[in-house]
Amino acid sequence: MKVLLLLLFISVSFLQAKNYAVIVRSDAPFEQIKSNDLKNIFLLKRRFIGDQKIIPINLLSNNELRVHFEKNIIKMSRKKLNSFWVKQHFRGISPPTTQASYQSVLKFVTNVQGAVGYVPSSLVNENVKVIYEF
Amino acid sequence: MSFKFKTIIFFLLISLIPYALTMLMFGSSFRDEQKNNVEKELKTQLNMTLSRINQNLQTLQNDLKFMAKSEVMADIYTSDLDRRISRLLLNKKNDLNIIGNFYLVDQEQTIIASSDFSYISKKFNFNSTYSTKVLSPFDNKPIANLHVYYDLKNLTKYFSNSENRHYYVVDKNGKNLFQPKEYKESILIQSTLSSIDNVKIVLIEDKAHAYRLLKKYQFWFVVTLFIGALFIILMAIYFASNLIKPLKHLSSTANKITQTQDYSVQVPIERSDEIGHLGKSFNTMIKGINGAMGEVKDLNEEIEATQREVVFTMGAIGESRSKETGNHVKRVAEYSKLLALYYGLSEEEAEMLKQASPMHDIGKVAIPDAILNKPGKFTDEEFEYMKKHAKLGFDMLNSSNRPLLKAAAIVAHEHHEKYNGKGYPRGLRANEIHIYGRITAVADVFDALGSDRCYKKAWDDEKIFDLFRKERGEHFDPKLVDIFFKHLDDFLEIRNKFKDLI
Amino acid sequence: MASLIKRIIIFLTISFELIASDLSSYELGHGYKFNSLLTIGSYLSTEYEVAKDERSFTLDDIALLAYGEVMPNLTYLAELEAVKFYKYDFKNGIDETNDAFHIERLYFNYRFSDNLVARIGKQITPIGYWNLEPINVLRDTSSNPYYSKYLFPKFLTGVDFSGYTSDSYQTTYHLFAQKNEDLDETYINIPNEHFFGASLEHELNDEISFGGSIGQFKTNSQETFEYIQLNAKYDDTTFALSSEFMLRNGGLDSQKDENTYGGYLQALYHYTPQHTFVSRYEHFYDKSVINKDQLFLLGYSYRPIFPVSFKMEYQWHELKDQNKFLSSFSVLF
Numbered sequence: 001m002k003v004l005l006l007l008l009f010i011s012v013s014f015l016q017a018k019n020y021a022v023i024v025r026s027d028a029p030f031e032q033i034k035s036n037d038l039k040n041i042f043l044l045k046r047r048f049i050g051d052q053k054i055i056p057i058n059l060l061s062n063n064e065l066r067v068h069f070e071k072n073i074i075k076m077s078r079k080k081l082n083s084f085w086v087k088q089h090f091r092g093i094s095p096p097t098t099q100a101s102y103q104s105v106l107k108f109v110t111n112v113q114g115a116v117g118y119v120p121s122s123l124v125n126e127n128v129k130v131i132y133e134f
Numbered sequence: 135m136s137f138k139f140k141t142i143i144f145f146l147l148i149s150l151i152p153y154a155l156t157m158l159m160f161g162s163s164f165r166d167e168q169k170n171n172v173e174k175e176l177k178t179q180l181n182m183t184l185s186r187i188n189q190n191l192q193t194l195q196n197d198l199k200f201m202a203k204s205e206v207m208a209d210i211y212t213s214d215l216d217r218r219i220s221r222l223l224l225n226k227k228n229d230l231n232i233i234g235n236f237y238l239v240d241q242e243q244t245i246i247a248s249s250d251f252s253y254i255s256k257k258f259n260f261n262s263t264y265s266t267k268v269l270s271p272f273d274n275k276p277i278a279n280l281h282v283y284y285d286l287k288n289l290t291k292y293f294s295n296s297e298n299r300h301y302y303v304v305d306k307n308g309k310n311l312f313q314p315k316e317y318k319e320s321i322l323i324q325s326t327l328s329s330i331d332n333v334k335i336v337l338i339e340d341k342a343h344a345y346r347l348l349k350k351y352q353f354w355f356v357v358t359l360f361i362g363a364l365f366i367i368l369m370a371i372y373f374a375s376n377l378i379k380p381l382k383h384l385s386s387t388a389n390k391i392t393q394t395q396d397y398s399v400q401v402p403i404e405r406s407d408e409i410g411h412l413g414k415s416f417n418t419m420i421k422g423i424n425g426a427m428g429e430v431k432d433l434n435e436e437i438e439a440t441q442r443e444v445v446f447t448m449g450a451i452g453e454s455r456s457k458e459t460g461n462h463v464k465r466v467a468e469y470s471k472l473l474a475l476y477y478g479l480s481e482e483e484a485e486m487l488k489q490a491s492p493m494h495d496i497g498k499v500a501i502p503d504a505i506l507n508k509p510g511k512f513t514d515e516e517f518e519y520m521k522k523h524a525k526l527g528f529d530m531l532n533s534s535n536r537p538l539l540k541a542a543a544i545v546a547h548e549h550h551e552k553y554n555g556k557g558y559p560r561g562l563r564a565n566e567i568h569i570y571g572r573i574t575a576v577a578d579v580f581d582a583l584g585s586d587r588c589y590k591k592a593w594d595d596e597k598i599f600d601l602f603r604k605e606r607g608e609h610f611d612p613k614l615v616d617i618f619f620k621h622l623d624d625f626l627e628i629r630n631k632f633k634d635l636i
Numbered sequence: 637m638a639s640l641i642k643r644i645i646i647f648l649t650i651s652f653e654l655i656a657s658d659l660s661s662y663e664l665g666h667g668y669k670f671n672s673l674l675t676i677g678s679y680l681s682t683e684y685e686v687a688k689d690e691r692s693f694t695l696d697d698i699a700l701l702a703y704g705e706v707m708p709n710l711t712y713l714a715e716l717e718a719v720k721f722y723k724y725d726f727k728n729g730i731d732e733t734n735d736a737f738h739i740e741r742l743y744f745n746y747r748f749s750d751n752l753v754a755r756i757g758k759q760i761t762p763i764g765y766w767n768l769e770p771i772n773v774l775r776d777t778s779s780n781p782y783y784s785k786y787l788f789p790k791f792l793t794g795v796d797f798s799g800y801t802s803d804s805y806q807t808t809y810h811l812f813a814q815k816n817e818d819l820d821e822t823y824i825n826i827p828n829e830h831f832f833g834a835s836l837e838h839e840l841n842d843e844i845s846f847g848g849s850i851g852q853f854k855t856n857s858q859e860t861f862e863y864i865q866l867n868a869k870y871d872d873t874t875f876a877l878s879s880e881f882m883l884r885n886g887g888l889d890s891q892k893d894e895n896t897y898g899g900y901l902q903a904l905y906h907y908t909p910q911h912t913f914v915s916r917y918e919h920f921y922d923k924s925v926i927n928k929d930q931l932f933l934l935g936y937s938y939r940p941i942f943p944v945s946f947k948m949e950y951q952w953h954e955l956k957d958q959n960k961f962l963s964s965f966s967v968l969f
Contacts (some may be wrong), residue, residue, distance in 0.1 A: 100216035
């Protein structure tokens with residue numbers, strides 16, 4: 001029974017394997033972050049973590065990972081997000097900047113303190129640290 | 135030097151010199167103006183081209199600055215991994231269609247992005263035309279420089295070159311670039327390009343072509359100058375002629391009058407000015423002279439007539455002692471004139487002989503009656519004495535200088551000379567005897583033989599003719615005898631006309 | 637103003653060269669971002685109204701929007717709008733144009749932290765929900781409820797402090813003050829020279845939020861008003877129910893025991909993301925101008941994409957001759 005439970009647990013954990021990581025520069029002055037904070041950050045409602053100005057980096061709109069991110073972290077459909085940003089445009093707020101590839105997200109995050117991006121976990125290197133996994 | 139010529143020269147001097155000076159001054163200032171215009175036009179063209187170039191370069195600089203502020207520059211932080219910046223630079227280069235490249239260079243002089251992808255990641259160690267700082271979108275600090283290298287070859291697309299005129303560029307080392315050809319002689323304008331340091335643009339034109347219009351003008355100017363001068367010369371000649379004509383007319387009329395002695399001629403008056411007045415005065419003078427001459431002529435004629443009468447009367451007086459009739463003198467005079475004319479003497483000479491002839495025997499007044507009117511034959515002593523009348527007559531008449539009396543002197547002296555030299559007083563022969571003497575001999579003998587004398591009766595004509603024939607070449611000049619016989623009728627007519635009336 | 641339009645048009649034309657090279661990145665409703673310093677946008681709306689005494693077509697709003705970040709944490713926004721740009725009155729056959737652009741909004745925003753943001757300039761008065769989305773394309777019906785039209789100034793020219801009250805990022809506060817005349821009063825519903833207020837808004841969860849505010853303002857005609865306001869909303873993406881209400885006292889002829897009030901209750905149903913049905917009940921009583929009305933409206937809107945909206949509605953009024961039909965079309969660029 002225990003073995004069965006263990007196997008179940010392991011398989012479930014595999015099913016819920018954390019393939020993606022939200023990364024910041026390795027010397028960022030903050031560690032783990034909650035999903036809700038991440039949502040606020042990417043909706044540009046929250047601009048600071050502590051004293052650090054946060055710069056969220058999205059992937060391109062047609063990127064699968066981004067869609068996945070929006071669904072699971074931001075928890076808004078593309079359509080709803082779209083209307084949200086249209087309203088924000090009226091309020092004078094532009095959506096987060098984008099980078100075209102995982103490598104460029106990694107590089108950007110490495111070079112800019114406060115940049116937050118998300119990439120496949122396999123790409124994480126020593127220059128960045130993971131603050132959230134999904 | 136004729137007055138006409140002098141006038142022409144003077145007129146030419148006072149008109150040609152200022153004319154030539156004016157034309158040359160005008161021509162030279164015109165030429166300078168044309169040269170200036172050529173230069174000005176070149177300058178304008180160059181400036182137009184320059185302003186276009188500068189405008190485009192300004193646009194390039196503005197585009198550079200604008201791109202440096204573009205959102206995509208945030209990719210500097212990813213070293214432009216996704217080539218978004220490079221693609222923007224390439225698009226811009228293609229849009230502007232320039233020869234050259236854009237380079238985005240980081241603070242370590244590495245090329246992050248470029249419109250030429252082969253330069254990416256290389257070191258930036260060459261010169262660029264323009265550059266501008268790129269600031270970080272997060273903290274506004276400079277994180278890179280955006281450069282553009284604008285090849286000078288780009289400038290050639292603004293050059294509208296032609297066969298005779300083209301542009302070229304002088305780079306910062308003074309080297310001439312893009313010059314298609316050289317001209318033998320040229321004019322050029324140059325100007326520095328304000329948007330790129332030390333680069334000059336030169337506009338050069340072949341001199342011959344630049345001044346082609348000027349050459350044309352010059353040619354026509356010279357032609358006009360000559361035509362003008364020619365016109366002036368012709369006008370001078372015309373005016374001078376016009377001025378001189380009446381004077382010439384006047385002088386030629388005066389000459390003609392002098393030559394023809396015809397003082398009734400008048401000069402036609404064609405003008406009412408001073409020359410006309412001169413003509414009028416001349417005419418008045420000539421008319422006066424004409425009148426005077428007429429009077430003189432009349433006086434002269436009267437004198438001549440008187441003279442003739444006197445001479446004739448003197449002759450008649452001389453003949454009156456010798457019981458010759460007056461008509462003998464007349465007849466002899468007429469025979470003498472006729473013979474003289476036929477011989478070939480002029481009318482004047484013949485007429486003079488006619489008037490002189492009556493005095494051929496004037497010497498007889500010095501011969502005493504006893505000898506002169508002796509009815510019988512003369513003794514030798516008496517004949518010698520008679521012979522003296524020739525010399526005596528000559529002495530009496532020769533003391534005067536009047537031509538008529540001089541002629542009469544000759545006649546008196548030589549009317550007894552014979553062609554063969556056996557005459558008296560001097561025994562002259564043939565042509566030694568003056569023609570007057572030879573003629574008078576013939577005339578006198580012919581009349582003497584045909585008239586009754588105190589010592590003889592008149593001869594028959596035949597007998598007279600025989601004697602003449604016999605004495606041709608002896609007593610008489612053969613030529614005169616021939617004339618006599620040739621024109622015998624004329625002589626007989628005279629004899630008839632002036633026949634003695636008994 | 638006309639020269640301003642000209643300059644703006646020239647700016648747009650020049651920008652076109654740069655936009656054209658990057659047109660692929662443009663999405664309708666999101667404006668065009670040159671860089672962090674400048675994003676531009678625009679919107680327009682047209683309206684067709686049929687009422688008892690009126691039948692008209694109006695090119696209602698044309699506006700230009702520009703915003704960006706000047707320095708880290710310092711942003712600005714400028715909005716120029718021409719209202720009733722063109723109106724054609726079918727009844728009388730006359731048309732009128734009004735090409736005067738006025739300044740709708742103009743402010744600087746400085747973010748000290750997530751808890752303190754200062755906004756200085758002419759801005760939308762942060763009261764309730766409806767007032768925050770004043771343009772046709774963003775709101776649910778062509779018409780605005782009485783509540784937002786007549787009860788309080790839609791804009792204030794002054795300073796507003798706002799922010800999240802805690803780390804939970806669920807509660808937002810606003811504290812605003814205006815002690816000067818409005819910047820460009822042209823189309824402000826209630827021009828005022830003195831306006832103070834405070835509000836709180838709480839997001840319970842993704843669907844439910846509620847809040848309220850109090851404040852005081854003095855109009856240019858020297859009337860002072862005080863108000864208290866409440867709002868609440870439920871929105872689960874398919875169905876939304878919202879309500880706002882304000883109670884106001886003051887004015888020259890007012891009696892202390894009879895107050896002005898107004899409010900609405902609106903239900904909205906998204907049949908699909910493109911097709912929406914809306915119904916709203918409003919109640920309004922303005923003592924100062926003796927104006928009161930109740931109305932019920934039914935509306936429909938079609939949004940092929942969110943920034944493009946076709947709307948139709950019909951209003952039934954307590955005063956029968958106020959019934960009207962409205963339809964509109966609007967776009968946000």
